[in-house]
Amino acid sequence: MASLHRARPDELAAIAALVNSAYRGDVSRQGWTTEADYIEGQRTSAESLARDLAATPGGELLVLKDAEGAPPLGSVWLEPVGDGETWYLGMLTIRPDLQDRQLGRTLLAQAEAWAAKAGARRIRMTVIGLRDSLIAWYERRGYAATGETRPFPYDNREVGTALRPDLDFVVLEKAL
Numbered sequence: 001m002a003s004l005h006r007a008r009p010d011e012l013a014a015i016a017a018l019v020n021s022a023y024r025g026d027v028s029r030q031g032w033t034t035e036a037d038y039i040e041g042q043r044t045s046a047e048s049l050a051r052d053l054a055a056t057p058g059g060e061l062l063v064l065k066d067a068e069g070a071p072p073l074g075s076v077w078l079e080p081v082g083d084g085e086t087w088y089l090g091m092l093t094i095r096p097d098l099q100d101r102q103l104g105r106t107l108l109a110q111a112e113a114w115a116a117k118a119g120a121r122r123i124r125m126t127v128i129g130l131r132d133s134l135i136a137w138y139e140r141r142g143y144a145a146t147g148e149t150r151p152f153p154y155d156n157r158e159v160g161t162a163l164r165p166d167l168d169f170v171v172l173e174k175a176l
Helices: 009-024 046-055 103-117 132-140
Strands: 003-006 060-065 074-081 086-094 122-128 144-151 168-175
Touching: 003 103, 009 046, 009 060, 009 074, 009 086, 046 060, 060 103, 074 103, 086 103, 122 132, 132 144, 132 168
Parallel strands: 086 122
Antiparallel strands: 003 060, 060 074, 074 086, 122 168, 144 168
């Protein structure tokens, strides 16, 4: 069974490659959660992951693996926000060729349990508003739209280049 652990510095390059392949990789080989129709370029890099971890007190980059030394199956970002009872969950990623094994459900449930053990009572996330099927997937797992939206960071090339002018994020939340 796949298990979750904190990403080590020597795993950041593999995690960045995984995230980039799932979010923006070769269109013919991507899973159903791709953003390639909306955004091009890298989603992240090992350097930006290391920088974000160093700059985010309590931030966690978690990796899902079948075994020690095996390539990552998935990864997820968690961090406490505000009062510490609310945690942000982002960059949930499963290897595109494995997205039919229900590993996303496993990773999400393990990430929620990880945050709950650290004191979280709620999980919040942002999803590009155009991604109806992904939003529906999260809703089936208990998340609900809060009614809030956030602007897409068009001026931040580190997250890629938007291919359309109407991108924004919807905020989803789940009580744990």
